Amino acid sequence: MPPLELLGLVGFIDPIRPDVPDAIRRCRSAGVDVVMVTGDHPATALAIARELEITDSPDEVVTGVKLGDPEVATLSEFIDRVKKGRVFARVTPLQKLRIVEAYRKSGEFVAVTGDGVNDAPALRSANIGVAMGSGTDVAKDTASLIVTDDDFASIVAGIEEGRYAYDNVRKVVYLLITTGFAEVLLFMLALLIGLPLPLVAVQLLWLNLVTNGIQDTALAFEKGEPGIMNRPPRRTEEGFFNRLMIEQVLLSGTVIGLVTLGAWYWLLSNGWDEFAARNLLFLLMVLFENFHLFNCRSEYISAFRVPISNNYILIAAVIAAQGLHIAALYIPFFQDVLQVQPVSLVEWITLLVLASSVVVVMEIFKAVRKHRPLDHQTGYGVG
Structure with missing residues (x-):
């Protein structure tokens, strides 16, 4: 062989x-x-x-x-x-x-x-x-x-998309909880100091179902933020309402609640009748919601640094929500149902300045937060 x-x-x-x-x-x-x-x-x-x-x-x-x-x-x-x-x-x-x-x-x-x-x-x-x-x-x-x-x-792409989705859910919840908290704070404080009810039931429904309903749907389409894959993962024991969410909700909700309460008190104290004062307060709440919507586009980045191109639907939603309310001010049917009336240019400018205060306060908050330790700054921790 x-x-x-x-x-x-x-x-x-x-x-x-x-x-x-x-x-x-x-x-x-x-x-x-x-x-x-x-x-x-x-x-x-x-x-x-x-x-x-x-x-x-x-x-x-x-x-x-x-x-x-x-x-x-x-x-x-x-x-x-x-x-x-x-x-x-x-x-x-x-x-x-x-x-x-x-x-x-x-x-x-x-x-x-x-x-x-x-x-x-x-x-x-x-x-x-x-x-x-x-x-x-x-x-x-x-x-x-x-x-x-x-x-x-x-x-890895799934991890990234999951972070985008989680962030967007937080943004929507942040918007809804903030406005709800502000409304509760406004009503409680107004009753405690003996003021009339700031808003009637149909106006609250309009705020929560119409203007806010349009805004939160649009916010869900926000594109992912840059650098999301450079954040450490959340701690496994961390809940949805972490320290960052609680701080933002309390701060922004308190600003909206106190400014609207101050406006309600000032209007009534200076001889405005309830109908006219409530009409302005109602418009102020709508403006606050539209301004605060831009705060909610990012929990970490300045509202002025988030590109408009990230969510054109949101811009359309703001225009639609504000447009509906402006239309309601002039259409007789809605005037009767919502108890509203047109407002002057000076009143518009004054209310716009007041509503922009929530953006100023939250911009300061975001700037200060940059100097905190990482898990305080972002709400994330190594897991």
Whole structure:
């Protein structure tokens, strides 16, 4: 039998997608840490990790042998071993599961990507399990999300879109809660000091359902703010109404409430009858809502630095809301229903100046907030 003769070697490689290293860099700037958990050989895992810029140090490659048996090691010991690595190689499905559990026990919010049957336990245990579209049915049935294009960059794009959506929900809530708080403050203080009711029921309905209803819908179309992927993630225990939201609502709502109360008191004290005074106060509230809408376009950036082009719908909404109210001042039917009448040019100018005060105060607030520590400034903290 003739001896075997080596004719050559064939090597196979599963190349990294070109956009993945950039996606991992974007994760890092967004405060999202990326680690690799694989069953491959440690040398292979380290080579891939270097290409992905996850780690360049062999010391941060932890093998399944170094992790040890998760059933034997105590939880604290296993967590310490997990914290030492950024790449986990030659790990078993049970070790993958325990790695996820260790990160969660450490207070992290964990997302796991996988495509195989052996990834299913880890996908199930994670806060968010992300399966690849080309993966097994078991992985896809277990996961919370399925990435149909098998691209890690799509996950990062999803994080960005999620932050945009969350910000816009906060903006809408900020607008609605502020105006509601201002109205409650106005009524409570007016009654406490013995003044008549500042607004009648139909005027409140007009403010909340018509003018505010148009504005909050338009605000939901606001484009994402630049630099949103440079913010660290929110703390997992942080609620929707965090310190930043509470501060802004209380400050802006108090400004609107006190200025309108002062205007109501001054009008009545200077001989204006209730109908005429209430007509001006009603218009002032509409103007306040329109001015404050521009404050709500960003919780972090000056209203003067947010481009108008980010939301033309919002500009149309302001024109529509104000236009409807102006029309109501001159149309007899609405005059009777809303108890309003036309106002003079001097009154318009005076009310515009008063309503702009909420923008001035919130601009000062944003300027002062820039000098606070990061999590106070943005309302976000490292999680």
